[in-house]
Amino acid sequence: MDIFFDRKSVRKYTNEEVKDEDLNYILRSAMSAPTAKNTRCYSFIVIKDKTTHAEIAKRHEAAQMILQAPLAILVVGDESLAYNSYFPQDCSAATENILLAAVAKGYGAVWCGVYSNEKRQKALEEFFKLPPNIRAFSLVIIGKSADDTPAKNGWDETKIKYERWQ
Amino acid sequence: MDIFFDRKSVRKYTNEEVKDEDLNYILRSAMSAPTAKNTRCYSFIVIKDKTTHAEIAKRHEAAQMILQAPLAILVVGDESLAYNSYFPQDCSAATENILLAAVAKGYGAVWCGVYSNEKRQKALEEFFKLPPNIRAFSLVIIGKSADDTPAKNGWDETKIKYERWQ
Numbered sequence: 001m002d003i004f005f006d007r008k009s010v011r012k013y014t015n016e017e018v019k020d021e022d023l024n025y026i027l028r029s030a031m032s033a034p035t036a037k038n039t040r041c042y043s044f045i046v047i048k049d050k051t052t053h054a055e056i057a058k059r060h061e062a063a064q065m066i067l068q069a070p071l072a073i074l075v076v077g078d079e080s081l082a083y084n085s086y087f088p089q090d091c092s093a094a095t096e097n098i099l100l101a102a103v104a105k106g107y108g109a110v111w112c113g114v115y116s117n118e119k120r121q122k123a124l125e126e127f128f129k130l131p132p133n134i135r136a137f138s139l140v141i142i143g144k145s146a147d148d149t150p151a152k153n154g155w156d157e158t159k160i161k162y163e164r165w166q
Numbered sequence: 167m168d169i170f171f172d173r174k175s176v177r178k179y180t181n182e183e184v185k186d187e188d189l190n191y192i193l194r195s196a197m198s199a200p201t202a203k204n205t206r207c208y209s210f211i212v213i214k215d216k217t218t219h220a221e222i223a224k225r226h227e228a229a230q231m232i233l234q235a236p237l238a239i240l241v242v243g244d245e246s247l248a249y250n251s252y253f254p255q256d257c258s259a260a261t262e263n264i265l266l267a268a269v270a271k272g273y274g275a276v277w278c279g280v281y282s283n284e285k286r287q288k289a290l291e292e293f294f295k296l297p298p299n300i301r302a303f304s305l306v307i308i309g310k311s312a313d314d315t316p317a318k319n320g321w322d323e324t325k326i327k328y329e330r331w332q
Contacts, residue, residue, distance in 0.1 A: 159209045
């Protein structure tokens with residue numbers, strides 16, 4: 001197994017729960033992601049409650065798979081704490097770590113974009129009663145994969161340049 | 167070894183080169199990162215030439231460690247190709263994969279921010295003669311680590327919330 005090459009966006013899950021020890025690993029991985037000037041401006045809302053999942057589905061039209069998943073993590077962050085313009089980078093690195101750590105522990109996950117989609121942000125920030133300086137950034141849905149299609153091969157030689165653009 | 171917990175920002179390197187097979191692994195990992203609506207808007211400029219490293223150092227005040235490193239990868243992307251506002255997310259996920267894949271292959275790396283620092287972007291976009299739709303996003307400097315301080319423990323219980331913000 002290779003966590004980079006085997007990762008794919010998983011949108012179908014079995015009924016299996018995510019074990020607490022695996023969730024801890026995933027969260028620790030997220031918190032180990034780099035942030036500009038080490039502000040560590042991110043936080044993570046762990047959401048297992050099915051009623052909350054249903055409320056999220058009403059507020060994020062592209063996150064309907066949450067209705068079948070055992071777990072979601074809402075990555076949020078303090079935009080005012082982030083160094084310069086690097087808020088999206090900081091929260092994205094943490095989100096990517098969540099996806100990869102989920103694969104490392106035998107799960108599948110999908111990144112549902114929130115920031116900076118004004119409608120989704122507003123709906124989720126209101127629902128979760130986030131303080132004014134905290135932005136809803138991304139929603140990661142996690143479970144045991146029920147999708148057995150192999151991950152796509154990402155290799156594309158045309159995306160590599162040497163020394164200069166051309 | 168755990169690539170998430172052992173990753174740290176490495177700014178000192180030995181003279182050892184990055185092997186071609188490892189560079190290929192790192193680039194393939196980068197290209198395996200998710201992008202919103204699968205636009206795959208990123209590209210990667212591989213830079214080994216020391217003259218170019220020196221030119222980059224003149225244009226990015228926080229990237230002086232490039233002068234001692236064997237390799238840099240400039241992550242660039244087509245902002246016009248990205249889906250909605252997810253350009254920083256797409257390029258950040260690819261950048262984070264580069265950092266982690268470098269650790270997986272026994273190297274150390276550091277993420278130097280470029281986007282959206284207007285001064286750095288302009289200087290690098292001009293130097294690399296990037297087409298008008300291509301943005302310089304991040305600069306990753308990679309080499310064998312000459313820094314033996316352990317990675318910080320990222321765990322911080324206060325960053326985890328359950329079900330709601332409070």
